[in-house]
Amino acid sequence: xxxxxxxxxxxxxxxxxxxxxxxxxxxxxxxxxxxxxxxxxxxxxxxxxxxxxxxxxxxxxxxxxxxxxxxxxxxxxxxxxxxxxxxxxxxxxxxxxxxxxxxxxxxxxxxxxxxxxxxxxxxxxxxxxxxxxxxxxxxxxxxxxxxxxxxxxxxxxxxxxxxxxxxxxxxxxxxxxxxxxxxxxxxxxxxxxxxxxxxxxxxxxxxxxxxxxxxxxxxxxxxxxxxxxxxxxxxxxxxxxxxxxxxxxxxxxxxxxxxxxxxxxxxxxxxxxxxxxxxxxxxxxxxxxxxxxxxxxxxxxxxxxxxxxxxxxxxxxxxxxxxxxxxxxxxxxxxxxxxxxxxxxxxxxxxxxxxxxxxxxxxxxxxxxxxxxxxxxxxxxxxxxxxxxxxxxxxxxxxxxx
Amino acid sequence: xxxxxxxxxxxxxxxxxxxxxxxxxxxxxxxxxxxxxxxxxxxxxxxxxxxxxxxxxxxxxxxxxxxxxxxxxxxxxxxxxxxxxxxxxxxxxxxxxxxxxxxxxxxxxxxxxxxxxxxxxxxxxxxxxxxxxxxxxxxxxxxxxxxxxxxxxxxxxxxxxxxxxxxxxxxxxxxxxxxxxxxxxxxxxxxxxxxxxxxxxxxxxxxxxxxxxxxxxxxxxxxxxxxxxxxxxxxxxxxxxxxxxxxxxxxxxxxxx
Numbered sequence: 001x002x003x004x005x006x007x008x009x010x011x012x013x014x015x016x017x018x019x020x021x022x023x024x025x026x027x028x029x030x031x032x033x034x035x036x037x038x039x040x041x042x043x044x045x046x047x048x049x050x051x052x053x054x055x056x057x058x059x060x061x062x063x064x065x066x067x068x069x070x071x072x073x074x075x076x077x078x079x080x081x082x083x084x085x086x087x088x089x090x091x092x093x094x095x096x097x098x099x100x101x102x103x104x105x106x107x108x109x110x111x112x113x114x115x116x117x118x119x120x121x122x123x124x125x126x127x128x129x130x131x132x133x134x135x136x137x138x139x140x141x142x143x144x145x146x147x148x149x150x151x152x153x154x155x156x157x158x159x160x161x162x163x164x165x166x167x168x169x170x171x172x173x174x175x176x177x178x179x180x181x182x183x184x185x186x187x188x189x190x191x192x193x194x195x196x197x198x199x200x201x202x203x204x205x206x207x208x209x210x211x212x213x214x215x216x217x218x219x220x221x222x223x224x225x226x227x228x229x230x231x232x233x234x235x236x237x238x239x240x241x242x243x244x245x246x247x248x249x250x251x252x253x254x255x256x257x258x259x260x261x262x263x264x265x266x267x268x269x270x271x272x273x274x275x276x277x278x279x280x281x282x283x284x285x286x287x288x289x290x291x292x293x294x295x296x297x298x299x300x301x302x303x304x305x306x307x308x309x310x311x312x313x314x315x316x317x318x319x320x321x322x323x324x325x326x327x328x329x330x331x332x333x334x335x336x337x338x339x340x341x342x343x344x345x346x347x348x349x350x351x352x353x354x355x356x357x358x359x360x361x362x363x364x365x366x367x368x369x370x371x372x373x374x375x376x377x378x379x380x381x382x383x384x385x386x387x388x389x390x391x392x393x394x395x396x397x398x399x400x401x402x
Numbered sequence: 403x404x405x406x407x408x409x410x411x412x413x414x415x416x417x418x419x420x421x422x423x424x425x426x427x428x429x430x431x432x433x434x435x436x437x438x439x440x441x442x443x444x445x446x447x448x449x450x451x452x453x454x455x456x457x458x459x460x461x462x463x464x465x466x467x468x469x470x471x472x473x474x475x476x477x478x479x480x481x482x483x484x485x486x487x488x489x490x491x492x493x494x495x496x497x498x499x500x501x502x503x504x505x506x507x508x509x510x511x512x513x514x515x516x517x518x519x520x521x522x523x524x525x526x527x528x529x530x531x532x533x534x535x536x537x538x539x540x541x542x543x544x545x546x547x548x549x550x551x552x553x554x555x556x557x558x559x560x561x562x563x564x565x566x567x568x569x570x571x572x573x574x575x576x577x578x579x580x581x582x583x584x585x586x587x588x589x590x591x592x593x594x595x596x597x598x599x600x601x602x603x604x605x606x607x608x609x610x611x612x613x614x615x616x617x618x619x620x621x622x623x624x625x626x627x628x629x630x631x632x633x634x635x636x637x638x639x640x641x642x643x644x645x646x647x648x649x650x651x652x653x654x655x656x657x658x659x
Contacts, residue, residue, distance in 0.1 A: 010492070221485075221487045222487040224487075225486070225487050230477035
């Protein structure tokens with residue numbers, strides 16, 4: 001225990017410094033992404049505050065239709081004028097002052113009477129509200145589908161079991177949605193989720209913290225020196241693994257929390273109690289949880305992923321005698337994860353912990369004719385992988401004992 | 403009195419036989435391993451301590467196989483490497499604290515023990531200095547401090563006086579003499595003056611075998627009265643050497659005039 005505490009005390013400081021540095025870079029990038037979502041900030045707020053939860057999407061759609069109709073009308077009038085005044089062989093006619101002014105103002109984004117800008121704003125707002133609006137209806141359709149299956153006499157064991165669990169889950173979701181009668185501004189939350197799903201710096205952080213853990217001990221022959229003390233190589237390596245795992249976990253939590261704080265400060269704090277289904281791409285989620293719950297789950301899952309990567313890198317680091325070799329070898333899992341995070345393949349999405357894949361859909365996979373929650377499967381696989389890698393590493397350490 | 407016995411020890415690195423059938427009995431006191439580079443001094447010490455695996459033979463401590471003793475043997479053992487590995491970002495205190503934890507020294511005694519060994523090697527003033535700021539000699543002294551920390555029963559030093567100034571060499575000798583009543587001390591060196599006055603047993607190695615193993619006075623008596631003749635090979639002088647000698651000869655002729 002003394003050895004573990006000593007190692008923790010010594011290794012946490014440089015790791016936290018690296019984490020803070022990488023986190024700051026990541027948070028700055030996240031802030032820029034969040035700012036991108038706030039492009040119509042003032043207009044958005046003024047329209048948004050005038051809306052009511054139940055009718056928000058319909059009203060925004062109506063407003064979008066109106067501005068679109070205005071644009072079409074203006075375009076038609078301009079077209080008609082040009083058609084009426086065009087003579088063969090002569091130059092195209094010039095629009096009269098009134099019509100030309102309207103057309104110019106409409107085309108100017110951000111202008112007081114810019115219908116192009118307004119149309120874009122309503123469409124953007126509509127896309128944010130669409131999932132929330134459609135979620136209830138989509139889930140309702142799903143539920144009636146499952147009930148129809150039961151009436152039609154479907155006998156497949158898995159289908160029936162899946163219908164039963166999804167009916168239970170979706171009923172809970174609908175109950176949750178009924179309780180939430182507030183209108184949520186989902187811009188910050190959507191941007192945050194999209195950002196952390198594609199966040200490559202997270203993998204870089206784990207690499208920076210872990211790659212030299214054992215290679216530096218071997219290169220400097222400290223491992224040989226410590227192997228002949230009372231504690232021996234086995235206990236030294238065991239404590240080193242535990243401390244590296246804990247430090248990696250702490251750093252991952254710090255990194256995720258800093259990103260979470262940026263999201264909250266960017267206006268996402270108001271969405272923490274919002275049902276998950278109101279987020280973009282989560283309309284059919286079977287998880288009866290809030291956005292805040294998803295944020296907690298995201299931190300836990302990312303920490304788990306960090307532990308698996310940490311274990312893999314510690315093992316690779318242990319097998320490398322030199323720092324430079326370990327650095328090059330440990331780049332492989334980092335590069336693989338970054339590569340996979342760009343793929344649309346479902347396995348790649350599972351491996352890289354895409355929250356929209358894990359939480360966005362029905363959320364069950366078939367395991368021996370039983371529907372198993374995909375998130376729990378992910379947790380189990382991560383725990384198993386991390387455990388197996390750590391045990392292999394400890395066994396490697398024991399081999400250096402006598 | 404404790405005995406560390408090496409029986410028929412052999413070590414092979416690929417095709418090269420580094421040690422062949424080495425038999426040595428180390429008793430409480432100072433045991434010096436002397437030999438030229440590549441004679442097998444470090445290999446013997448690495449095999450005794452378990453840093454490397456022996457190819458054959460046995461190592462026993464008080465009649466018990468040390469590799470079966472495991473932790474019980476390791477807690478009695480301390481080894482100073484030829485180039486001791488450190489954590490450069492640690493202070494001397496932190497490094498010795500880690501060593502104390504690894505050696506299983508009680509928490510209550512750790513602080514006093516660290517201060518004791520640091521004062522023995524004259525590093526008390528540098529207790530909170532980072533190791534990366536230490537000179538080579540200071541690092542060597544810290545390595546000695548780390549080795550004697552916790553008063554182990556078997557102390558192994560590989561070239562301990564490298565980098566030490568004359569004063570520190572004498573100090574090191576004094577420390578060894580103060581410990582020799584209760585410890586088996588094994589010192590490897592090729593500098594005879596480091597151990598000639600303090601050693602109890604002198605083991606001379608050559609090409610992986612023991613050529614002499616006796617008390618120094620007995621070994622000295624064997625060579626007493628003998629004259630060493632060191633043949634110098636005659637070779638053709640290089641042009642600049644020729645020039646140098648010609649110039650010297652000319653200057654001598656001039657000074658005689």
